Amino acid sequence: MTTPTPVLFIDDELAMRVSVTQWLQLAGFAAERFETPERALDRLSPDFPGILVTDVKMPRMDGMAVLARALERDADLPVILVTGHGDVTLAVEAMRRGAYDFIEKPFAPDHLVAVIRRACEKRRLVLDNRGLRRRIGGAAGIEARLIGVSRAMDDLRREVLDLAATSASVLIHGETGAGKELVARCLHDFGPRAAKGAFVAVNCGAIPDSMAESELFGHEPGAFTGATQRRAGKLEHSSGGSLFLDEIESMPLALQVKMLRALQERTVERLGSNKPLPVDLRLIAATKVDLLDLSEEGRFRADLYYRLNVAELHIPPLRARAEDIPLLFDAFVADSAAHHIRDPRPLDADDVDALQAHDWPGNVRELRNLAERHVLSVGRSSVATLLRRRPVGGVGGDGAAARALSDQMDAFEKRVIEQALDRCRGDIKAVMDLLDIPRRTLNEKMARHSLDRARFLPRG
Known part of the structure; x- marks a missing residue:
């Protein structure tokens, strides 16, 4: 209770x-x-x-x-x-x-x-x-990096620390803006490789196809027009440490073959060279799509998927952990206020309601952006007002205006019941008291939203 x-x-x-x-x-x-x-x-x-x-x-x-x-x-x-x-x-x-x-x-x-x-x-x-x-102030631990009090974040921090101690390849799943690179950095920083090598991040979707091989594998002088000197690629540069490949689904198919061979042989060959160079790296990849679906469509190699997917991490979207939103927003406001030399502005009850009612299609990245705008806003605009002013063509408009009202109400109801179950640690009687609803109604709503009480029970 x-x-x-x-x-x-x-x-x-x-x-x-x-x-x-x-x-x-x-x-x-x-x-x-x-x-x-x-x-x-x-x-x-x-x-x-x-x-x-x-x-x-x-x-x-x-x-x-x-x-x-x-x-x-x-x-x-x-x-x-x-x-x-x-x-x-x-x-x-x-x-x-x-x-x-x-x-x-x-x-x-x-x-x-x-x-x-x-x-x-x-x-x-x-x-x-x-x-x-x-x-956060008392330690440099993972709680200072992966912020949140929800059960989902507790589970994610525990999984990250468990995998950080290994050198296994990890595939991170998460929506745009959910924090995939931050999780990848934690895998590196809280493991033994942090003392031996660098964390090297590459966004595969941001590299033109014509430059992708040179960027990842390096090149020798004269390998192509404009290659005047030797250059080590990202795989070679990350040897001893960790290589993070974001948006791995964007990697060209031809390059996927070479990447698979490099991972299997633990060697790389620079463009224009026949000499294999040994590399010792940990590969961390991230995607916002289902790579198996892409492989069935012939757009991603299944053998590379299985090489990458030795271990998996799933980052929950922000809307699934609404209890973390005010905490994250407060942390982002404090960071932004310090950066811009402004006084941090506290939240009121209406601000909190607006934050938790929003769907956050842009996830943590969208929340951080809103926190900075909150700090810099002229006339002390409310959070609800700032959410309505999001750019046309950007992330949403008036909340989830494109969604049916019934869908939005269902999503909000599910979040409220999830938060109550988490707060009451699965105690149904406590949830009934907290939400002021009878047991039969609660059971019906939990069944409709596929909520399993066992998920929220204290771990033995």
Whole structure:
């Protein structure tokens, strides 16, 4: 079961304290009531896992003073003000000073709960980010490179470290922008070859066919017009280390034959030479398509595929690990802010909603681009606004506008249930409580989305 989020409620009226805390407890929060602010403020610490809700008009210390004292303890703590009709102007001023939101009396209990849920989610994200920064700042390990708290990223990091210790060829599968080169670099950097040789990256799709053989295998003087001096190719240059061939599906068929021979013989011959040169390299290839399908169409050699595919890694698309999106975005914002000498801009609840509702066809590369635009945007545009301004002909338009609304709703529902299963570690009762749905409904939705509870159970 997940631990209920603490909500500290301050109000000098007993009836209000009792009714609000009872309602919040029924809604699943660990609500506590306080007549005066001092005891509530004593509960606060920089990593307090909950939020603070306070009345504005109180005899000993008003809500503005409570807000200032709370933000001294933690500038990111969500503080919600409960105001009377005449206090709205004061509440708006409090929001300028850092309050999360305000609620005007009389209020509907459901509205209060909805605002508090959003504030608690923001608090959880802030604390997740802090934990991530501590891990990144405290070590140069793989968690500092492959960022994420999702089960999918935990599995990927474990698989990378396991394969990094070997010299086996690895084929990396992933969509455009998913981070295939970063994973390849980790395979090299966290293995023994990092101390012996270089990591050499080649994008096969970016090399003209006429230059591909020379680029990969090198050439001797006079091998072709313009070849005035000897040049080592990428295979030779990566000897002792690792060679990464991105978009391997773009390699010309004629060159695939020579590549297969080089991998089998562990030698290369420069263009214009008959002398074989020994090479000791680890080959890492990446593709965004199914190479077996290409081989059946005669566009990729099956024998080369089996030589490359000794071990496989699959990088999950960003949309399949939505819980990692705010953490990654925050890390990219911090990097971009430091690069451009700007203050990093924090996310609000609407920003988080926009990030997690988007489909991310460009994956991590698209997210990094959005983070930089967020840092540089004029007029402090919201994340949702920046997403709507994506270039025409680029990655998408208004989210996934080309997709049917029903498809988008299904995809969002699946992500929400996946996140709940992951957060509750496969505990169905906890998921039912978290999502507030009956067991039969949850079972039907899990079956419709092909979600297996066993995937989310703790490993023994």
